[in-house]
Amino acid sequence: xxxxxxxxxxxxTEMGQEVTLRCKPISGHxxxxxxxxTMMRGLELLIYFNNNVPIDDSGMPEDRFSAKMPNASFSTxxxxxxxxxxxxxxxxxxxxxxxxxxTQYFGPGTRLLVL
Amino acid sequence: xxxxxxxxxxxxxxxxxxxxxxxxxxTRDTTYYLFWYKQPPSGELVFLIRRNSFxxxxxxxxxxxxxxxxxTSSFNxxxxxxxxxxxxxxxxxxxxxxxGANxxxxxxxxxxxxxx
Numbered sequence: 218x219x220x221x222x223x224x225x226x227x228x229x230t231e232m233g234q235e236v237t238l239r240c241k242p243i244s245g246h247x248x249x250x251x252x253x254x255t256m257m258r259g260l261e262l263l264i265y266f267n268n269n270v271p272i273d274d275s276g277m278p279e280d281r282f283s284a285k286m287p288n289a290s291f292s293t294x295x296x297x298x299x300x301x302x303x304x305x306x307x308x309x310x311x312x313x314x315x316x317x318x319x320t321q322y323f324g325p326g327t328r329l330l331v332l
Numbered sequence: 333x334x335x336x337x338x339x340x341x342x343x344x345x346x347x348x349x350x351x352x353x354x355x356x357x358x359t360r361d362t363t364y365y366l367f368w369y370k371q372p373p374s375g376e377l378v379f380l381i382r383r384n385s386f387x388x389x390x391x392x393x394x395x396x397x398x399x400x401x402x403x404t405s406s407f408n409x410x411x412x413x414x415x416x417x418x419x420x421x422x423x424x425x426x427x428x429x430x431x432g433a434n435x436x437x438x439x440x441x442x443x444x445x446x447x448x
Contacts, residue, residue: 248434260423260438308377317429318365318384321436323377 219243221324223309229330235297238327241290242311250321251284251294252308260308266292267315299331335359336426338439345414346447353409353442355424361385363429366400366407367436372420380422383407414446 222241230236242249250265264274269286277284281300286292296303306328310321337356345351357366368380381391383400391398395412411418421441427434 250434259440260436262435265434306375310377312434315434317363317427317434318382319427319434320367320379320382321434322379323369325374325376328375 221309221311221322223307223324223327225327226325227328227330229332230299231332232300233298234331235295236299236303236329236331238294238307238309238329240292240294240309240324242292242309243322244290246311246313246322247289248312248315248319248321249286249292250310250312251292252310252323254306254308254326255304263294265315272315296329299329301331304329304331334439335437336424336439338422338424338442340442341440342443342445344445344447347416348413350410350412351414351444351446353411353422353424353444355407355409355439357405357407357424357426359405359426359428361428361430365427365429367425367427368398368407368409369423369425369438370420371423371441372417377423380409411444414444416446416448419444419446 224239251263254260263276264284266286284294306326308323308326310323312319312321335358364385366383370378388400397410399408421443423441424439425436
């Protein structure tokens, strides 16, 4: 079975541009998570969805960040406008259920560089 | 306060040596779960193991073994006869049942370099 799929794998953009990151979770998984990884802050949870509904977006850094999940097999994380401090690796993960202890499976990540 | 502490930032070993990566966690929940993930140079996060707080049995998977000790709040990871392919950053993570949700608290990671 395919794991979590993310695209693009690498993105280089200029400050002020809109960036859209995409994720396809593992089929049958009801929960989808977006994380950001930086040297300074490590791995941070940005937002997670249950059955396509956002449950907790308290980790989203500011209004420039938005996430959607229009259906069970697709989610986007959008940054508009992007800033150099948004440069990071963005991971999408999915789990079968959302209860604590459920294993989250991560995608390969999108490495974003904002110039 | 850090919920998960990985005090070893970087470790270097020579191939075939054994190495132990430390993980100390902090929680008030009686039910919790611990994880290890591997992040190789290619960047993806690979799930290695999950343990719940009621199962203190040590686990062995090939060259990998895990030692869970509630008395010291530790969940250490040992690689036996290390290989160059083991070079990666390893993350320990905690999920607490009390939150009611699958929030993973990650440690800062330990970068392991295996020298041929």
